[in-house]
Amino acid sequence: MGTRLAVSFIIVAGLAFAFAFACGGGGGDDEQPATPTPTPPTAVSDDATVAPTDEPEPTATATSTPVPTPTPVPEDGPAPAIFGGRQSLRPTVAEFRELPQASITLANGDLQMGTSIAELATQLGLGEPFSVTIEGFSSDFESIGFLRYPYAEIASDTVLFVTERGHVALVSLTIPESQWLDAVVSVAFE
Numbered sequence: 001m002g003t004r005l006a007v008s009f010i011i012v013a014g015l016a017f018a019f020a021f022a023c024g025g026g027g028g029d030d031e032q033p034a035t036p037t038p039t040p041p042t043a044v045s046d047d048a049t050v051a052p053t054d055e056p057e058p059t060a061t062a063t064s065t066p067v068p069t070p071t072p073v074p075e076d077g078p079a080p081a082i083f084g085g086r087q088s089l090r091p092t093v094a095e096f097r098e099l100p101q102a103s104i105t106l107a108n109g110d111l112q113m114g115t116s117i118a119e120l121a122t123q124l125g126l127g128e129p130f131s132v133t134i135e136g137f138s139s140d141f142e143s144i145g146f147l148r149y150p151y152a153e154i155a156s157d158t159v160l161f162v163t164e165r166g167h168v169a170l171v172s173l174t175i176p177e178s179q180w181l182d183a184v185v186s187v188a189f190e
Helices: 002-022 093-097 117-123
Strands: 081-084 087-089 102-105 111-116 131-137 144-150 158-162 168-172 183-189
Touching (some): 093 158, 102 158, 111 117, 117 183, 131 168, 168 183
Antiparallel strands (some): 102 111, 131 144, 131 183, 158 168
């Protein structure tokens, strides 16, 4: 009886192996398909060269996903956080509007009112900091800008102002216009 059981086991095992081999193996995700993927036909002329076509070759193009328009910030919403040493100021938009104002005349002749970098340092009770780091979003709201300048270079001719949408923007006579920020997130003095 033992021999008959052993023979039966070998037959069953052999059939299972043959079945698995015929079906393509274990079905792993890394296996190639049993049939090759057909390739599109190529136009060939009689002299065995590829025939030119009038249609241009397809090219991959990068598409950017449009960024949604930022939500307006309410008057009781947060304005940029301002840090200096162990001091910090976290005003609301309404409180930021109430800070003392300065004016600068931009290169195009426009007068811009806003709170100067020097006034922000004064609000924190700082003397004359060494540098200022400003973080925010660029005008396209697709990239984040980090500006770091010596305090003395931008203190009096760079202002932050509240836009119509409640964001705090930066303009300057010293910082190039390509680096101006439309939504300032923080100002840090060192």
